[in-house]
Amino acid sequence: MGSYVIGIDAGGTMTKAALFDEDGRELACARSRNVVHFPQQGWTERDPDVMWRAAATSIRQVLEDAGVSPGEVVGIAPSGYGSGLYLLDRDGNPVRPGINSTDSRTATLMEELKADGRAAEVDALVQQHIWPGQSLMLLLWLQRHEPEVVGRTHRISFCKDFLRARLCGDMSTDYTDAGASGLFDCAGMRWSEEVLRLLDMQVWQAKLPETGPSDEVVGRVSDWAAAQTGLLEGTPVVRGTVDMSAAAMASDLARPDQMSVIAGTFSIASTLHSAGPKLDAVPMLQFPYPRGGWLAAQGSATSASNLEWMVKTVLAHGGALPEDLSGDLYATVNDAVSRVRGVHTDTLFYPYLFGGPDGAPSGLVSMNARTSFDKVMLAVFEGIVFAHKADIDQALSGADAAAPGVIRLAGGATNSPYWTQMFADILGLPVEVPAGSEFGALGVAICAAAATGLHGSLDAAISAMTGIDRRHEVDGACGAVHLAKYPRWQAIRDAMARGNTEVPPGAAMAQGRTAEVAHA
Numbered sequence: 116m117g118s119y120v121i122g123i124d125a126g127g128t129m130t131k132a133a134l135f136d137e138d139g140r141e142l143a144c145a146r147s148r149n150v151v152h153f154p155q156q157g158w159t160e161r162d163p164d165v166m167w168r169a170a171a172t173s174i175r176q177v178l179e180d181a182g183v184s185p186g187e188v189v190g191i192a193p194s195g196y197g198s199g200l201y202l203l204d205r206d207g208n209p210v211r212p213g214i215n216s217t218d219s220r221t222a223t224l225m226e227e228l229k230a231d232g233r234a235a236e237v238d239a240l241v242q243q244h245i246w247p248g249q250s251l252m253l254l255l256w257l258q259r260h261e262p263e264v265v266g267r268t269h270r271i272s273f274c275k276d277f278l279r280a281r282l283c284g285d286m287s288t289d290y291t292d293a294g295a296s297g298l299f300d301c302a303g304m305r306w307s308e309e310v311l312r313l314l315d316m317q318v319w320q321a322k323l324p325e326t327g328p329s330d331e332v333v334g335r336v337s338d339w340a341a342a343q344t345g346l347l348e349g350t351p352v353v354r355g356t357v358d359m360s361a362a363a364m365a366s367d368l369a370r371p372d373q374m375s376v377i378a379g380t381f382s383i384a385s386t387l388h389s390a391g392p393k394l395d396a397v398p399m400l401q402f403p404y405p406r407g408g409w410l411a412a413q414g415s416a417t418s419a420s421n422l423e424w425m426v427k428t429v430l431a432h433g434g435a436l437p438e439d440l441s442g443d444l445y446a447t448v449n450d451a452v453s454r455v456r457g458v459h460t461d462t463l464f465y466p467y468l469f470g471g472p473d474g475a476p477s478g479l480v481s482m483n484a485r486t487s488f489d490k491v492m493l494a495v496f497e498g499i500v501f502a503h504k505a506d507i508d509q510a511l512s513g514a515d516a517a518a519p520g521v522i523r524l525a526g527g528a529t530n531s532p533y534w535t536q537m538f539a540d541i542l543g544l545p546v547e548v549p550a551g552s553e554f555g556a557l558g559v560a561i562c563a564a565a566a567t568g569l570h571g572s573l574d575a576a577i578s579a580m581t582g583i584d585r586r587h588e589v590d591g592a593c594g595a596v597h598l599a600k601y602p603r604w605q606a607i608r609d610a611m612a613r614g615n616t617e618v619p620p621g622a623a624m625a626q627g628r629t630a631e632v633a634h635a
Contacts, residue, residue: 117187120563121177121346123170124555125149125195125274126358127217127380128420130166132173133556134181134188137569139580142183144553145176152212157219160212163201166274167281168343175345185347190332190563191282192353194361194555195274196380197295197400198246200253202268207280210267216248217380217416217469221256233313240310242301242392243400247470251297251310254319271322275355275559282344283334283352287325291357291410294402298323301392301401301409329356329405330562330573353559353566356405359383359412361558364573366523366549367581369406374507374519376538377554378528380469382503383414384510386517396513405562405573411517413510416469417502419527421477422448422495424468445530451492452533457593460490463604464498465611472505475612496534497597500541501604507542522546525554532585539587540594541601550582557581 124131133144147169152160199216228234234245245252257264273292280286293299300307306323334352341348363375363385377383392401393411401411467477522544528534529548539546551557561576570576
């Protein structure tokens with residue numbers, strides 16, 4: 116008889132379940148693509164019950180694929196994207212569609228708060244900036260535009276917490292999702308009544324969930340959920356953690372001289388602060404880290420999902436690429452980039468399919484009739500790393516900024532050794548790629564292993580279940596070729612942003628306005 120744990124990871128693109136042994140070896144993984152709905156321009160929503168069914172089917176699939184008996188599973192825990200919003204009634208059923216963190220319906224509302232000074236007050240109270248897909252902003256928008264939803268809501272919930280409610284009925288949240296919501300005073304480790312009062316949102320106060328540690332058993336799989344998933348009724352369910360935190364733990368992020376970078380739907384750069392939250396040049400978001408200290412994160416929806424869209428939506432129509440790129444995408448692109456690595460090209464790519472800074476549009480710039488497929492793919496890789504660099508430069512600003520000496524890189528970009536090398540060359544820091552592939556699922560599987568006693572503590576579970584697969588040192592010569600283009604990349608980005616916003620009132624689309632195209 117073995118002892119296994121399951122991690123669920125519901126991200127921006129896929130909902131996955133993965134089965135791990137006590138050494139962190141992934142024995143099976145099942146994935147289902149999330150269906151995103153766009154009821155209005157700038158809105159990105161999903162059906163929570165469709166997401167649950169995808170998770171339940173994936174759990175059943177990994178048990179079958181690994182040949183593991185449900186009785187050998189000692190615990191299960193969920194992870195999911197941060198912020199966004201899921202609102203539940205007393206029975207744990209959604210009162211409206213879930214809202215993704217790529218949603219931008221609050222853009223006008225954000226401008227209002229910035230203009231009257233309340234945005235700066237909120238930033239100080241919760242030690243992070245307001246942004247369009249933040250839970251705080253979405254709740255304020257719903258209060259104004261869908262007031263009937265307020266009365267039907269019993270509990271405010273987040274992505275992973277909805278899935279856990281389906282498993283066992285528990286509707287609490289952990290400190291990481293609380294922190295990422297914009298509703299939580301990270302320094303005081305409590306929901307911020309001051310923010311709710313400042314924005315006249317006290318109506319939501321009683322609907323906030325209880326908070327607790329990520330590595331705590333909070334319930335048992337119900338008979339209904341057991342029938343849906345193939346798990347045994349009574350299997351321990353652990354609270355879990357937001358995907359950024361899960362990836363950091365799966366990367367064994369433990370010290371302030373390490374930086375966690377995720378290259379997935381979002382570009383996320385997280386630094387660890389042991390003395391307290393980052394207060395100078397506050398980040399996009401931050402939250403208490405389950406291992407101790409605080410993770411400060413800067414990010415944008417500018418990363419590897421832009422490559423997937425570019426290849427599948429544009430380049431595949433040339434007929435030279437496989438119709439189904441699910442397994443061949445990186446093999447095809449890696450071959451292309453390998454042929455031109457270190458070669459200068461004038462082509463620039465802007466990975467803003469989900470909205471760019473100050474309205475900057477997405478696209479390829481400076482091509483000509485001699486621009487090859489290889490050079491286009493090089494520009495796509497390069498442009499996405501440039502977008503990461505812009506976020507990382509901001510993350511490392513301020514008097515209390517971290518000073519990392521190494522990057523732990525997770526996400527879809529790690530499927531390409533050429534791309535991970537490019538991260539090292541452009542960012543000027545060695546890049547270490549953790550062992551494994553499903554870092555969100557592994558991170559919460561680690562929580563489950565610690566909470567159920569499979570390992571003695573969270574640190575012991577991380578030590579036993581993680582490792583480094585490869586390391587890339589900085590290639591200064593290749594880095595110089597890329598970085599020579601970076602000032603031009605920035606200048607054209609800013610010029611396009613100005614041009615894109617200098618249009619008649621009502622014609623400009625808000626940040627995130629291209630999300631409909633990205634998922635069409």
